[in-house]
Amino acid sequence: AFVDTPLLQTVEQEDNMGKFFKFKDDFKRSMDKFGILQPELIAEGMMRLITDCSLNGAVMKITCSKGIHFHTYEPMSA
Template identity: 70%
Template sequence: MSHEYGKEGGVIINVSSMAAFVNSPYQPVYTATKHGVIGFSRALADASAKANYGVRINVLCPAYVDTPLLLSVEREDNMGKFVKYKEELQCSMNRLGVLPPSLIAEGMMLLITDSSHQGAVMKITCSKGIHFHCYEPLSA
């Protein structure tokens, strides 16, 4: 018997970052891992759909969020040799803005409650709010 997404199987939401979509010279490992979260999640979402597991898997990619972690980018023990870019990072935050945690919660709830999302990559930014990344279909 097949399951409808969002019912018996549940929902998994992996958290990535808008850093997955931009070059971030001061956080190369962070950027790479956030790319990986998206690829891994989308592959699992496809596997779940094909196997009819009834589990929806989506990804949440917020930009800068007003949390204690954001303040830690100025510390050398967190940034290592890339701490020299802290001013550049601060300029980026000033330019792009910092999101309130409540907007991230709103996006998370949308991914949980809207069963039409499977393998979706939700972006949350100050300029566009909650929106989804669109992937071009592969051409033969």
């Protein structure tokens, strides 16, 4: 997903996109497909990672369809 920030609004501006401007329609299709997250949701996820010790080593995923969720992996043996 994408995050709703001022940078996201520059997709239509060739001066900001430079050589990637030709992909603006692809970016827009991806935004429609995967959605746009609010920055507050990202901050909430980061705070959970920082404050919840049980999430040490977990991978945080944030999607429009599932919200904030975590995946943990078994430690690799030495």
